[in-house]
Amino acid sequence: MDWVRLELDVDAFDEARFAPYLQACQVAGIEFTTLAELGDTTEHRRELWALNRTCSADIPDRGEFYTLEQYVAERIETPSFDPSGVALAIDGDGWVGMATTSLHPTRGFAFSEMTGVLPSHRGRGLSLALKLLAVRFTRSRDLHWLRTFHHPRNVSAIAMNRRLGFVDEDPHRWPS
Numbered sequence: 001m002d003w004v005r006l007e008l009d010v011d012a013f014d015e016a017r018f019a020p021y022l023q024a025c026q027v028a029g030i031e032f033t034t035l036a037e038l039g040d041t042t043e044h045r046r047e048l049w050a051l052n053r054t055c056s057a058d059i060p061d062r063g064e065f066y067t068l069e070q071y072v073a074e075r076i077e078t079p080s081f082d083p084s085g086v087a088l089a090i091d092g093d094g095w096v097g098m099a100t101t102s103l104h105p106t107r108g109f110a111f112s113e114m115t116g117v118l119p120s121h122r123g124r125g126l127s128l129a130l131k132l133l134a135v136r137f138t139r140s141r142d143l144h145w146l147r148t149f150h151h152p153r154n155v156s157a158i159a160m161n162r163r164l165g166f167v168d169e170d171p172h173r174w175p176s
Helices: 015-027 042-056 068-076 126-140 155-164
Strands: 004-009 030-034 086-091 094-104 109-117 145-150
Touching: 004 155, 015 030, 015 126, 030 126, 042 068, 042 094, 042 109, 086 126, 094 126, 109 126, 126 145, 126 155, 145 155
Parallel strands: 109 145
Antiparallel strands: 004 145, 030 086, 086 094, 094 109
């Protein structure tokens, strides 16, 4: 399959264009935090896994989602994981959205692993707000590129990233 591979030059990113989404969500009662701020605990990892599993169900051809043990081993207990790179949207006591960003400094980029919002909270700008937090995290780690990829039929995710300024990846910039 030909994945849609996108990249964002975070130095050129116009944060001011998208800050209103973050502010509007906060006014509507959504709180934003990170896994680092909440605590990278076993229970929070379980809650992150459950949210990711639910949000991933919409990805075309996703297949079976990781077990909790696989998720922790393959997505959390890795050198690229930083709990500060897990932005969370919270409505009341419930986690309703996430954006996980992994770090690859030796390769010169951060990677947007997953941005997802529960169906009950879609259409409110949460994905854009969470992705803005991912860009801020990338900048805070002095990385200049944020990369991601999508199934070609995941048109809403592709459109959201393009709206933020992601462009088709330059294959010459990232040799294998």
